[in-house]
Amino acid sequence: MERSYTFKEICEKTGYRPSAVRYYEKEFDLKIERDVNGRRIFKERDLNLLLLIKKYQEEGYSNQQIKKLIGSIDVSANEEIAVTSVGKMEVINGINKSSNDVLLVFEEKFREINELLNQLNQNINSKERDLLLTENMKLKMELKQKSYEIMELKEKLRYERERKKGFFSRLFSKKR
Structure with missing residues (x-):
């Protein structure tokens, strides 16, 4: 018993x-x-x-x-x-x-999981890189647009300054 x-x-x-x-x-x-x-x-x-x-x-x-x-x-x-x-x-x-048999199974499963993780990391890195490149291009385009806007505003400012000067001050001012 x-x-x-x-x-x-x-x-x-x-x-x-x-x-x-x-x-x-x-x-x-x-x-x-x-x-x-x-x-x-x-x-x-x-x-x-x-x-x-x-x-x-x-x-x-x-x-x-x-x-x-x-x-x-x-x-x-x-x-x-x-x-x-x-x-x-x-x-x-x-x-x-034996524990060796069990360890072999674990090692094999570990290798499979590790391989899958590496594949996922590659996919994620690739997607992240593409996303970063896209964002970088967008930011460069915005920067270029802002630069054009600044140049346009500077030109308007220069024109307004010239217009506000009196007739005689524009006539006798030194040319740049």
């Missing part, structure tokens, strides 16, 4: 607070059995799964990454998860997966 644990025992064995165990039950969609009163009944596989989650967290994996790692392991009711200190995980009496 498989050993079962109380909620308190699980908290002691894993080092998790009760709120964390409840959170991880929801977060990782753990199927924890319950008795007729609704209390959780933890089996050996549940304990092993929580210990595996803790191990991955200590190694720096995010919850999303841990979900994928755990999802690659088929944990049936009679299987136990063994976590060794050299960083390998195995499912005894089930599918064997």
